[in-house]
Amino acid sequence: KAGVTQTPRYLIKTRGQQVTLSCSPISGHRSVSWYQQTPGQGLQFLFEYFSETQRNKGNFPGRFSGRQFSNSRSEMNVSTLELGDSALYLCASSLVTGSNQPQHFGDGTRLSIL
Amino acid sequence: SQQGEEDPQALSIQEGENATMNCSYKTSINNLQWYRQNSGRGLVHLILIRSNEREKHSGRLRVTLDTSKKSSSLLITASRAADTASYFCATDARADYKLSFGAGTTVTVRA
Numbered sequence: 359k360a361g362v363t364q365t366p367r368y369l370i371k372t373r374g375q376q377v378t379l380s381c382s383p384i385s386g387h388r389s390v391s392w393y394q395q396t397p398g399q400g401l402q403f404l405f406e407y408f409s410e411t412q413r414n415k416g417n418f419p420g421r422f423s424g425r426q427f428s429n430s431r432s433e434m435n436v437s438t439l440e441l442g443d444s445a446l447y448l449c450a451s452s453l454v455t456g457s458n459q460p461q462h463f464g465d466g467t468r469l470s471i472l
Numbered sequence: 473s474q475q476g477e478e479d480p481q482a483l484s485i486q487e488g489e490n491a492t493m494n495c496s497y498k499t500s501i502n503n504l505q506w507y508r509q510n511s512g513r514g515l516v517h518l519i520l521i522r523s524n525e526r527e528k529h530s531g532r533l534r535v536t537l538d539t540s541k542k543s544s545s546l547l548i549t550a551s552r553a554a555d556t557a558s559y560f561c562a563t564d565a566r567a568d569y570k571l572s573f574g575a576g577t578t579v580t581v582r583a
Contacts, residue, residue: 362514391571393573400573400574400575400576401515401560401573402573403570403571403572403573406570414570416570448514448515450514450515457502457503457564457570457571458502458503458520458522460505460517460520461505461507461515461517461562461571462517463507463514463515463516464514465512465513465514466513466514
């Protein structure tokens with residue numbers, strides 16, 4: 359079974375631009391969560407989608423948004439990029455929603471803001 | 473804010489030795505999970521322990537949970553070079569099912 363696939367792996371943008379990151383979950387998994395990982399803040403939860411609905415949201419500004427499609431693939435969008443948005447963005451999928459579900463992570467998209 | 477905090481921040485051991493790391497958290501939980509992250513890669517799920525469980529084993533891994541002390545430990549026995557990685561605990565607050573990760577323990581296994 360293929361794992362979680364995130365594209366692109368690396369991305370360089372400049373301040374003020376916007377970016378869209380993509381995540382394809384493991385086949386059959388319906389829950390997709392997004393995390394931001396930085397050396398200073400560690401792993402921070404962004405949001406979770408299940409059956410095309412946002413189920414949970416972390417403490418991030420409205421510039422961070424996401425969506426999930428009917429095939430469970432998910433996209434994350436960040437608008438008006440700031441230097442502090444430089445991070446590794448990780449996507450994780452699980453069969454269903456719930457904190458008793460092991461999360462299966464992709465290898466992330468490393469976003470650098472110049 | 474981070475619910476879980478790992479200790480120590482870093483650990484260096486010789487191959488064959490055991491590695492122990494701890495996780496403390498602040499509020500009551502439903503479950504606690506441990507993950508491993510190799511450099512430049514995503515996290516890999518290691519083990520999940522429920523709040524009504526006290527100990528769980530998986531291969532060379534042993535996890536304990538003490539809900540009265542709000543703490544958990546991960547023991548890796550007979551370590552190998554391939555165990556070199558960062559290890560994270562993840563908890564959920566009972567009223568909030570979002571997973572919250574600690575800052576991690578970086579383990580280096582020397583050959």
